Each structure stands twice: as C-alpha cells, then as structure tokens.
Amino acid sequence: MNDTSTSFQLLPGAPDSPVILHVPHSSRAIPADVRAGIVLDDEALERELDHITDSHTAEIAAAAAAAAGVAPWRFVNQLSRLVIDPERFPDEREEMLAVGMGAVYTRTTHREVLRPDGHDGSGLVRRYFEPYAAAMTAAVDARLAAAGRAVVIDVHSYPTVPLPYELHGDGPRPPICLGTDPVHTPAGLLDAARTAFAGFGGIGTDSPFAGTYVPLKHYGRDERVSALMIEIRRDVYMKEPGGAAGPGLEALGHALAGLVEAVGSLG
Numbered sequence: 001m002n003d004t005s006t007s008f009q010l011l012p013g014a015p016d017s018p019v020i021l022h023v024p025h026s027s028r029a030i031p032a033d034v035r036a037g038i039v040l041d042d043e044a045l046e047r048e049l050d051h052i053t054d055s056h057t058a059e060i061a062a063a064a065a066a067a068a069g070v071a072p073w074r075f076v077n078q079l080s081r082l083v084i085d086p087e088r089f090p091d092e093r094e095e096m097l098a099v100g101m102g103a104v105y106t107r108t109t110h111r112e113v114l115r116p117d118g119h120d121g122s123g124l125v126r127r128y129f130e131p132y133a134a135a136m137t138a139a140v141d142a143r144l145a146a147a148g149r150a151v152v153i154d155v156h157s158y159p160t161v162p163l164p165y166e167l168h169g170d171g172p173r174p175p176i177c178l179g180t181d182p183v184h185t186p187a188g189l190l191d192a193a194r195t196a197f198a199g200f201g202g203i204g205t206d207s208p209f210a211g212t213y214v215p216l217k218h219y220g221r222d223e224r225v226s227a228l229m230i231e232i233r234r235d236v237y238m239k240e241p242g243g244a245a246g247p248g249l250e251a252l253g254h255a256l257a258g259l260v261e262a263v264g265s266l267g
Helices: 042-052 057-067 095-099 122-147 187-196 248-266
Strands: 008-011 019-023 073-077 150-158 176-179 203-205 225-233
Touching (some): 057 073, 057 248, 150 176, 150 248, 187 203, 187 225, 187 248
Antiparallel strands (some): 176 225
16 A cells, blocks of 8 residues: 555545545554564564554544444545544644654654664655645545535544553543534534434533644635544554454444434535
8 A cells, every 4th residue: 555546545426515524543554564664573563552542533433424324424544543643733733742743743642762872754744645635625625615614523542541642631531522623613503413322321621632633735725614623532443452343433433423314404
C-alpha cells in the first residue's frame, strides 16, 4: 500500500446527502517502508496498535450507512495513524507535539520511543498527510456544491482507562463523548447527537477529548460546514485493547444512523 491513492477511501452516499462520516483512526495498516522507520519490534508494535487504533469504527460507520434512510458519504483512512495522523495540525499549532504526537508520531501511547530522536517527518507529511487533507477538502466542497451545506461527523473511540499520552486524561470518561467546535458545532447538531446516543449510559462533552475535524480551508471561515466528533468508550462495544467487537457495535451503528437522519432534517 505505497500508492497514496489507496491510503484513503471516499465511499459514496446519496447524491444530496450533506453528511460525511469521517473515520481517520480505524486501520492498522503500515506500508513496509514506513514500518522500517519505526523502532519497535513486531510484538511491541502490535501492542501499540492495540492501544492507538480506534478498532471497528469503520464497521460502525458502515453499519450506519447501511441503516440510514439517506446514506451518508464515508471518508475512511486506510492506513494506521502511526503513518500520519490526518487530524493533527501539521505545524506548531498542534498541542500533541508536546508528547511526540504531531502529524507524524515519534512517541507511543506510553511515551516510549516510536521513531528516533530527530526524525524528519516531512516526507510522510508530503506523501500521505497532504493528499489526505486535499481529498477531504474536496469531499467537503462537493457536499457544499450538492447540498448547500456539509456535516462532518468524526467517528472515534477511546480506551476506558487513560493512557500516558493523554494530555487531558484526568477528566470524565463517559460512554459517549461529543467533541465540539465553537464555530462549527451548532446547537441543533449537538442536541441531535445527544438524542441519538441517549441509550448508552451517559453522554459528555469535550472530555477526555475535545474538538472536531474541519478541513483547514473551511476551518473558522465557512459556517456552512458543521462538524461533531463522536468518541465512543471502547468497553461499550469491544474487548480492550484491540480485541473483538461485541453486540454494542450494531447498536452504535443504528444510533449513528439516527444521527445521520436527524442531521438530514435540520436543513
């Protein structure tokens, strides 16, 4: 998987749907030449992938797309976030640089060495981050052209117990965390998500993870683009870390489908 054209996938939805389900962290795939730059042995790398991967979130998005009356579009990263993390700022604005987890990670979830000190990640940014960002921007522009608005719903998961890399891991860890943005998350979208996910034992906002993904072209500039991050605590639907999915996956897919349908009616 060295061709950047295969490093992400845009799966079409209904022509007039404004919704893009964005799934950036579900894959464990690492190209061989990128793997060569990671210092962990194979066993340690598998453990790290167990912790860092938002396992089964692509399946949750797929279940939602199948169940929704008007199918959303899906933009799915086909590579591990250990290659590049498409949701980071690619520069000094990124607060996760403090723990070696900018656009190209140099440290693990346990703050151990992932790539050597002084590693130059600019090649990976050019090869993978920039094409991904351009394609996601184009996908949002296409929804704006087709529907007059775009709604990016970020689909993530997070561990039940905080990991050492988390900068804000001492706050609440509800079954469902909704990440918001002051410009791009309107009240109606947030209320619709609270209704859709009401059956999972509790909903919080911006803890332990805050914010949501908006392409930089639109970020803070175009209020026709709305966005919300859905962070699902992993014990709701899977065995941790990195284990099999359980029956919660189907229920989450139907809840996400309900949110997609509600978004369609917001207009």
